[in-house]
Amino acid sequence: TTEIYTLSLHDALPIWAPGMMPPITRRHKRNNPEYCEPAMTKYRQNLKTITILLATTVLFAGCASVNLESYIAKTAGEALEVAASETNRQSAQAYLLRAADRFQGQNEHRAARKLLQSKQFSPTTEATENQRLLLAMASATALEDGDWAKSIVSGIEPDHFLNYERNLINRAARLQEQTYRLAGDNLAAAITLILLSGADTDANTQSIHDDIWKNLKQTSDTQLADRKGRAIGYEAQGWLELAGILRQPGINLDEQGRMIRNWQNNWPDHPAAGALPAELQLIASLAESQPERITLALPLSGPLSSAGAAIRDGFFAAYYEDDSAERGKISIRVVDTSDQNFRSLYDELTKEEQDLIVGPLEKESLAALGDMSTLPVPVLGLNYLPREVTAPDGLYQFGLSAEDEARQIADRLDAEGIDQILVLIPSGEWGDRLESALLDQLSQNGGIALDIERYFREDNLRAVTADLLGITVSRDRAIDVERTAGIDVEFEPRRRQDADGIVMVAEPTIARQFKPLFAFYFGGDLPVYSPSMVYEGNPDPSRDRDLNGVTFTDTPWVLEKTNRFRDIVKEAMPDVRGQLGRLFAMGADAWNLSKRLPLLRQVEGATIDGQTGVLTMTPQGSIHREQLWARFSEGTPEQLPSLEPEETESDAPAMESASNPN
Secondary structure, rough: OOOOOOOHHHHHOOOOOOOOOOOOOOOOOOOOOOOOOHHHHHHHHHHHHHHHHHHHHHHHHOOOOOOOOOOOOHHHHHHHHHHOOOOOOOHHHHHHHHHHHHHOOOHHHHHHHHHHHHHHHHHOOHHHHHHHHHHHHHHHHHHHHHHHHHHHHHOOOOOHHHHHHHHHHHHHHHHHHHHHOOOOOHHHHHHHHHHHHHOOOOOOOHEEEEEEEHHHHHHHHHHHHHHHHHOHHHHHHHHHHHHHHHHOOOHHHHHHHHHHHHHHHOOOOOOHOOOOHHHHHHHHOOOOOOOOOOEEOOOOOOOOOOHHHHHHHHHHHHHHOOOOOOOOOOOEEEEEEOOHHHHHHHHHHOOOOOOEEEOOOOOOHHOOOOOOOOOEEEEHHHHHHHHOOOOOOEEEEEOOHHHHHHHHHHHHHOOOOOEEEEEEEEEEEEHHHHHHHEEEEHHHOOOOOEEEEOOOOOOOOOHHHHHOOOOHHHHHHHHHHHHHHOOOOOOOOOOOOOEEEEOOOOOOHHHHHHHHHHHHOOOOOOOEEEEEEEHHHHHHHHHHOOOOOOOEOHHHHOOOOOHHHHHHHHHHOOOOOOOHHHHHHHHHHHHHHHHHHHHHOOOOOOOOEOOEEEEEEEOOOOOEEEEEEEEEEEEEEOOOOOOOOOOOOOHHHHHOOOOOOO
16 A cells, blocks of 8 residues: 655744754664664655755745855855845845955955945945945955946045944055055045044054055145145145145255255144154155265276266266255265276275265176175166176166167057067177167067167178068069079069068167168168167257158257256356267266165155156166157157156155256
8 A cells, every 4th residue: 555645844844933044954874784674664754855855945945034144155146146035135235245254255356246246235224334345445456446446435535434443443444545546546545544543543653654645646736736725634734735845846855855854843743743754754864864975986098088087077067066965075086997906996995984986887897896795885886787697785776778778669669559670789799788678678568579680880781671671582582483484573572561660779870871771672661769879969960861750769968958957067068969968967867866876775666857867776776767759850859748748646755857956
C-alpha cells in the first residue's frame, strides 16, 4: 500500500518573527555502522525534506524576509536584490551601507559604488545620508572617479564633516578634502582643512597646514579673490590674505620671505603664524641659509676659456644686479680649473670651509666626484654626470643640456599630433646622448622614429637627405625594374609617405643646406623641428631665409622680446651674443640657483623662471630647463605662444621672473 503524505507550508514550518532566518537543523544518523533505516521510513523522510526545501524557496520568494543582520551577499547585484525585498526601507538602507562597508574592506570599491549610487537610498534620513556620503567619498577617491566626486560635493558645504561623531571628524574631513580636490575644487578643500584645524585639537597641525597651502596654491586668482571677500572666521581670512600677498607679480623669493615674516607679525595669533607650511618656512629662512663663501671653479685658459669666461661674467652680472645680495657678507673667489685635478682641488677647497662650489664645467672634472657618497661642501656642477653614475649627496647638476631640448622637441611633436618622424643627428657621443633622450621621450609619448640618419659635416648632404626621405630606395626600385624588363622606364622618384615631420639637429651652416634639400626631394610639406643650435642667436635675415618654417626651441635670453636683465647687460657688454650669450645666461642662472638649491630640492613643484628657461630639480639634484619656442619667418625667429597656456593657478611662492634675476 502506498501512503500519500500531504504537507502545507503552515504545518511544515513554524512561524518566525519578521526578519529572522529559519533555524538550520541537521539530522545525524546514529553512530552505528550496522544501523539501517527501513526503506519506507527513509522515503517518508526524503519526501518531507524535499517539501520543506520547496517551502523555504517559496518563503524567500516573498512570503517572509531574509535576516538582513546576518545575510552576506556575494555581489553588489545580490545585495541590491535582497534589500529590494525588504519592506522596511530603513532596514534595507542600513543593510546596503553595511554591505558597501564590507566591500570596501575587501578593496572592492566598484561593488561599493554600485550600492552607494543606488536609488534605494532615496528618500532617506539625514543620519543615513551622512553615512552614505562618508562611504561614497572613500570609494570615489579610491577609484579616482572625478565625476562621482563632483556629484558628491555638489550637495555639501565645507563644514559638512562637522556632522559626524567626534571620533570620525578627522577621517571625514580628510575624505571630504580629498573628494573636493578630485572634483577640482581646491579652495573648498583648503577651507575644509582650515575648519578641521580648529575642530580637532589632536590633529597633526603641521600636516594640516602643509595640505592647506598645497590646496591654496592650486586655487585660481579669481576664486581666491572672490572667496577672500566672503571669508568667515579669523583663520580663513588669515590664510587667504597669506595666499594673496604672495601672488603679487614681479616679486622674488627674498621679497617673498620678507612678506611672510611681515604676515606673521600682522597675524600673531593665527595658527599658521607659529606653524607655517614647510614650503613657506623654507622661503622665509632663505636669507639665513644662503651661502656666503662661494668658489667659482671654471676653465679660464685652454680650449674652454671663452666658455668659462662667459659663465663667470654672467654669474657676477647677476650678483651685482641682485639687490638682495648682502655684499658685505658674501665672498666670491674664482679658481681656474684648467689642467688641474679637480678632486684634489675640491679637497683643498673643503679644508677652506667654503659654503658652495660652483663648477666645474668640464665633464671629466665633474666625474671625479662621482665615486663619493657624500660631498662635505655642496657643489653646483655646470655639467652632468653620465646616466649610469649615481650622484653623491650634495651634488647639484646644471647645464645647457641637449637632452633637455630633445625631450622638449618630443613633447612638442606629441602636442601637435606628429607621431611618425624622420631624424637627422650629427655623429658622435653628443649626438648619441641626444638621440637616446629623443627616442625615450618619443616612446613615452607613443611616437616613433621611422628613420634616423647620422652624419658628419663632411658628408654628401644631398645623399643623406635622399636616404632620409626614401628617395634612394625609390630610385633603386626603378633601376631594378629597368634591369628586369630590359627597357628604359620613365621614373619620377617619390619620398616615403608615412612620415609626419622631420627633426633636424644641425648647426646653422648645415641646417641652411638641409632645409632646401627637403623641398628638392619632395619633403617640403613636412614640418621641421630643431634644437637651439640651429640659430646662431643673432638676427641674420638674409642668411636665415633658408630656414623659414623651421620650429625650434631656445632660451628666454635669446627669444624673449622684453628682458630687462639682458637689455642692461647688452648695453654694457655688446659683444655678449650668440652661443656665448647663452653661456652668459647660464652663469646668471647659476648665481640665482646658488641661493635657492634647498628650495628646489625640498619643495615639490618649485621652479625658478630663469634666463635659460624654467628651472626645476629632480630628487637626485639634476636641474632641468623648459625653454621657449620660435619659428623662422622671413629669416627672423618669431616667438610662438605656449601650446598649453599657464593656468591662472599660482605657484608664486616657488617662482621668479626671468627678466628679474634677483
